[in-house]
Amino acid sequence: MANVNRFSGKTRRAEVAGGGFAGLTAAIALRQNGWDVRLHEKSSELRAFGAGIYLWHNGLRVLEGLGALDDVLKGSHTPPAYETWMHNKSVSKETFNGLPWRIMTRSHLHDALVSRARALGVDIRVSSEAVAADPEGRMTLQTGEVVEADLIVGADGVGSKVRDSIGFKQDRWVSKDGLIRLIVPRMKKQLGHGEWDNTIDMWNFWPRVQRILYSPCNENELYLGLMAPAADPRGSSVPIDLEVWVEMFPFLEPCLIEAAKLKTARYDKYETTKLDSWTRGKVALVGDAAHAMCPALAQGAGCAMVNAFSLSQDLEVGSSVEDALVGWEKRIRPITDRCQALSGDYAANRSLSKGNMFTPAALEAARFDPLRRVYSWPQ
Numbered sequence: 001m002a003n004v005n006r007f008s009g010k011t012r013r014a015e016v017a018g019g020g021f022a023g024l025t026a027a028i029a030l031r032q033n034g035w036d037v038r039l040h041e042k043s044s045e046l047r048a049f050g051a052g053i054y055l056w057h058n059g060l061r062v063l064e065g066l067g068a069l070d071d072v073l074k075g076s077h078t079p080p081a082y083e084t085w086m087h088n089k090s091v092s093k094e095t096f097n098g099l100p101w102r103i104m105t106r107s108h109l110h111d112a113l114v115s116r117a118r119a120l121g122v123d124i125r126v127s128s129e130a131v132a133a134d135p136e137g138r139m140t141l142q143t144g145e146v147v148e149a150d151l152i153v154g155a156d157g158v159g160s161k162v163r164d165s166i167g168f169k170q171d172r173w174v175s176k177d178g179l180i181r182l183i184v185p186r187m188k189k190q191l192g193h194g195e196w197d198n199t200i201d202m203w204n205f206w207p208r209v210q211r212i213l214y215s216p217c218n219e220n221e222l223y224l225g226l227m228a229p230a231a232d233p234r235g236s237s238v239p240i241d242l243e244v245w246v247e248m249f250p251f252l253e254p255c256l257i258e259a260a261k262l263k264t265a266r267y268d269k270y271e272t273t274k275l276d277s278w279t280r281g282k283v284a285l286v287g288d289a290a291h292a293m294c295p296a297l298a299q300g301a302g303c304a305m306v307n308a309f310s311l312s313q314d315l316e317v318g319s320s321v322e323d324a325l326v327g328w329e330k331r332i333r334p335i336t337d338r339c340q341a342l343s344g345d346y347a348a349n350r351s352l353s354k355g356n357m358f359t360p361a362a363l364e365a366a367r368f369d370p371l372r373r374v375y376s377w378p379q
Helices: 021-032 057-066 069-073 106-120 161-166 242-248 250-260 300-314 321-349
Strands: 013-017 036-041 052-056 082-086 089-094 101-105 123-126 130-134 138-141 146-148 151-154 170-185 199-204 210-216 221-229 267-275 283-285
Touching (some): 013 021, 021 036, 021 300, 052 057, 052 106, 057 069, 057 101, 057 300, 069 101, 130 151, 130 161, 161 283, 170 250, 170 321, 210 250, 242 250, 267 321, 283 321, 300 321
Parallel strands (some): 013 151, 082 199
Antiparallel strands (some): 052 101, 138 146, 170 267, 199 210
16 A cells, blocks of 8 residues: 555655665565655665674564564574683573574675565665765765655765765664674584584683684685684684684694685674764664664664664654654664663673673664564563
8 A cells, every 4th residue: 555645645655775684674664554665775886894783683583574574483492592712611691581683694685675665666775875964854976866765774884974974873883793694515524523503602811812703604614703802813804814823723723724714704793873863854874874873782683674664664654754753763762772782882892702692672673563663562
């Protein structure tokens, strides 16, 4: 059913800047609610950047609402436990009281969202970059073309041009640690005896600070997150310094040998962005453009997708877009703010190394059910 602008009588239109998880989620959800939607991706093709990704109950419920859950469940993995090691000895195993969670490659999730967007008729434009927007509902493209819409969604990442062109007040900071994220073959037989279907968060503080987040995505692919301080030239070097990683994690040598072959590896420092507001007039910011966060709680994508999905819920027929956006931010932002703050604290203090750190507060965002708009899982 068409979603009609009460003043013009025409179907309401949204222009979405950015073809990542947040932008695709917003585009799909709005399209399902009867909007005409055009999505702009600056790259020449729609593809996922990065390696692996965790989705929790909140993100999985978004996928259910989008009609993409079944595709994502095929080819992804829920580990029996989230295990934490300190100096190669297990200190905790967490199962989150049955709270659903899933690991997958970023490309697997992205492909499912792209497929769903196309099936619904979202107008996808590649090589189309948004360079500016204004609160009145106009967006300027790199070509100089200006497009008008009832809603502008800025989902164009941590360096958002939509955000910066309007002048949202922001605080940004970078932490002392960073990650090299890689997808390698599972090599399960070569690893030998062990609970290699688990997520294993492996920490070492001596003789140097190094961490590997071992995350199986499916039967064939493994997501490795290699953490080291930015001040450590060997731990942060890419391609990875095989010797320094094998010395600390010798039992993962078969996987690390594969990791060392990846010449396109990238070291990224943890980055946080906090804005005074996510909305201005007819413009809404979602994902990293609004709330980039440290990955300690694995909720960057989950919060982005929940917020983008919730945006479509609050833009009901007959309501003013401007008023709806203000109400949306008021309703949904506090969850993200608390998650972002705790995730930053965990990253700064390397708190996950202690084990058993997925407390009720740490799982607050994960427990939220965006379809029912309630916390639907016991603590």
